[in-house]
Amino acid sequence: MSGGFEAIRPPGRLQGLRTWWTMLKISLEERLVYRGDFVLGTLMRFLPIVTQVFLWTAVFSATSRGDIAGYSRNDIVAYYLLTMLTRAFSSMPGLATGIARSVRDGSVKKFLIQPVDYVSFLLAARVAHKLVYYAVAVVPFGAVFLLCRGYFPPPPDATTIAAFLLSLALSFLLGFFMEATLGMLGFWFMEVSSIVFGYMLVQYLLSGHMFPIDLLAGVPTGLAGVSLADVVHWLPFEYTAYFSAAVWLGKVQGAQLAWSLGIEAAWVVVMAVACRVAWRRGTRRYSAFGG
Amino acid sequence: MNRYLAILLTFARACLVRDMTFRANFLLECVTSLGWMSMNLAFYLLVFTYTAEIGKGTGWSKEPFFAFVATGLIINSIVQAFFMPSAEELTEMVRTGGLDAVLVQPLDAQFLVSMHRIDFSSFANGAVGVGLLAWAVSRMDHAPPPVAWALYPLLIVCGVAILYGLVIMLAAATILMGRNQSLYDFWFYLTNFSRYPAEIYSGPWGGPLRMICTFVIPILLVVNVPARVIAQPFTGESWGGVAAAVIAAAASLVVSRIVFQRALARYRSASS
Numbered sequence: 001m002s003g004g005f006e007a008i009r010p011p012g013r014l015q016g017l018r019t020w021w022t023m024l025k026i027s028l029e030e031r032l033v034y035r036g037d038f039v040l041g042t043l044m045r046f047l048p049i050v051t052q053v054f055l056w057t058a059v060f061s062a063t064s065r066g067d068i069a070g071y072s073r074n075d076i077v078a079y080y081l082l083t084m085l086t087r088a089f090s091s092m093p094g095l096a097t098g099i100a101r102s103v104r105d106g107s108v109k110k111f112l113i114q115p116v117d118y119v120s121f122l123l124a125a126r127v128a129h130k131l132v133y134y135a136v137a138v139v140p141f142g143a144v145f146l147l148c149r150g151y152f153p154p155p156p157d158a159t160t161i162a163a164f165l166l167s168l169a170l171s172f173l174l175g176f177f178m179e180a181t182l183g184m185l186g187f188w189f190m191e192v193s194s195i196v197f198g199y200m201l202v203q204y205l206l207s208g209h210m211f212p213i214d215l216l217a218g219v220p221t222g223l224a225g226v227s228l229a230d231v232v233h234w235l236p237f238e239y240t241a242y243f244s245a246a247v248w249l250g251k252v253q254g255a256q257l258a259w260s261l262g263i264e265a266a267w268v269v270v271m272a273v274a275c276r277v278a279w280r281r282g283t284r285r286y287s288a289f290g291g
Numbered sequence: 292m293n294r295y296l297a298i299l300l301t302f303a304r305a306c307l308v309r310d311m312t313f314r315a316n317f318l319l320e321c322v323t324s325l326g327w328m329s330m331n332l333a334f335y336l337l338v339f340t341y342t343a344e345i346g347k348g349t350g351w352s353k354e355p356f357f358a359f360v361a362t363g364l365i366i367n368s369i370v371q372a373f374f375m376p377s378a379e380e381l382t383e384m385v386r387t388g389g390l391d392a393v394l395v396q397p398l399d400a401q402f403l404v405s406m407h408r409i410d411f412s413s414f415a416n417g418a419v420g421v422g423l424l425a426w427a428v429s430r431m432d433h434a435p436p437p438v439a440w441a442l443y444p445l446l447i448v449c450g451v452a453i454l455y456g457l458v459i460m461l462a463a464a465t466i467l468m469g470r471n472q473s474l475y476d477f478w479f480y481l482t483n484f485s486r487y488p489a490e491i492y493s494g495p496w497g498g499p500l501r502m503i504c505t506f507v508i509p510i511l512l513v514v515n516v517p518a519r520v521i522a523q524p525f526t527g528e529s530w531g532g533v534a535a536a537v538i539a540a541a542a543s544l545v546v547s548r549i550v551f552q553r554a555l556a557r558y559r560s561a562s563s
Contacts, residue, residue: 047480050500051487058346058491059338068341194319201326210330215337 019116020124027128042137046144049080069214075249077151079212081144082245087209088137089168090175090240092126096199099183100192109288119180119279126176156250163257167244170264175240177271184275187282206232208242214251236267298398299406306409320412328364328416332423335360349490350523356488358427358522363486363514364420366450372413374405374458381465390466391560401551404462405455428521439525442533446517449540453513454482456543463547463554485513509539 060073071079099122102108111118145152155161182199186192204210219228232238243260246252252260310317335356338345344352351359381404384390393403428435435443461478484504489511492501504511516536520529 041476044476044480048483051483051491054491054493054497055345055487057494058349059342062344062347062349063342065341191316194316194323197323198326201323201330205330210334211337215341218340219337 020120023116023121023124024128027125028132030128032132042133043140045084046140049077049084049144052080053077069212069217070251071212071214074151075153076212077148078153078249079245081148081151082248083207083209083241085141086168086171086241086244088133088141089130089244090171090207092175092179095122095126095176095179096183096196097193099180100186100189100196103186103282103286104190106288108286112283112286119275122180123176130172153249156248160247160250160253160257163261164244164247166261167239167247167264170261170268171240171244173268174236174264174271177268177275178236178240181271181275181278184278184282187278187286203237203240206235206237207240208232208238208245209240212246213238213242214246236271239264239267295399295402298402302407303409307411310411317412320410321415324412324416325419328419332357332360345488346490346493349488351488351490354427354430354432355522358424358431359488359514359518361420361424361427362447362450362518362521364423365417366447366454366514366517367482368413368415368417368420369447369451370454370458372410372417374455375413376408376410377405378458378462380408381462385465385558388560390558394555394558400555401459401548405459424521431522433524435521436525439520439529443517443521446520446533446536449536450513450517452540453509453536453543456540456547457481457508457510459547459551463551466554466558481508481510482513485510485515488518489515505535509535509543512536512539 056073056076059068066072068076099108108118111121156164182196183192185195189195206213213229213232216229216232217227220226221228221231243252243264247257339353339356344350345356381390384393384404390404393400396403457478484500489501489505492498492504492511501511512532512535516532519532523529
């Protein structure tokens, strides 16, 4: 009995690192198989921005305002382009549905008997996915940003750039743990596709991917002195799109920037813990049958 | 023709039975698709708190613009309900060889590939579209003349036909390429251009884009022509748009049919 448990004891640190590296390598190779699909997919993701540029240009042409909620037309275009960049870090296509599927079809059970931690495996796979994605996407992203450089304000100072990069890294972790936690719901609900779709809708709206959250500053909530934008700022979603863009554009500065980065890091910890708890509780109630 | 209609009705009945078997899922699908639509409507309402119209002097103020959006909802819900679910399954059918089973049926392959599955939950958005249209038209400065009301359903059909042609072309590309997940994303991104009035595409980049999306891939005619007929004053110039939409719809159906048949001729089964 104890021998059996010996066999699945968690590996040592060095071996753990080696396992992690192997997982990363496998995922890298897997990803590079469909590189043509990748390039095409990346380029096409910029198409909705094109319509947004024209839409906002039309909106600004019909109004006498120089800015809308503090954004000039150029700021809005730069904002949408920057959220594309943030989403390239924080979006996790197929993660939640993949976890739920592995629970449904039973393939998750190999992680229960192998000395490989499922969440770490998924994280390694996602890092690999992102690395390949950036390697390929740097060309279309670079081209689009170069082409649209006129929309951007002058580059911010080094501290702001450092804060921007940190916020991107944190947005990757936040996006990962949020989606992974969502996928763990598969232990309780057989089919999570509707929940995932609902989450994507909420995410799209509240992350600022659809429009800058500052536009909601004038929308009342019924609570005295609290606008809809304030409510959205209390939630974690904005750190997966809006926040990094706002940092680059200088909308968040000084002490507020440091405070917001702290909150973002705190959300990462909260979601990582939630993911672990969901995994523990989920695997405890999980039962697999057959081979 | 009667035979195909009877088969289509059988498909519809089977899909309805299936949807009603998983009623909670059906309701959830309706709710999520209504949620997505509501978000978009909320976004447009938000935009109109900052501006009176979309594009200076274009005539797309709040009510006409919402009539435009409603037209888009109606057309897209028809396409989403009748054609997209089947087309989405095609990638898998080509990859696994399931398409063979379609080809041996004594029925037109294009009919089977594009219409065997009907998604009833997509009609939810269309129903809201009809309601939104009624609301927007009743609040507009000018009431659409009878000729506009007569042309409107015809132009909706033309819009659906143009999009159907596009779906079939993408289906043909799936057959040729074996795998084309990106091409279905392409569908989403391409139809994205049809979501707004054509007038917003102006300037050195917008002008050529508008030309391409009108004459090469007539995606801008899909919603713009019917919406313009109903939401903008009907003038002699409106007939030009009507003629363009009818021609584009006919061309779309014919060209997509030819491309699909050619793709099918080059299909090599993936099954053993």
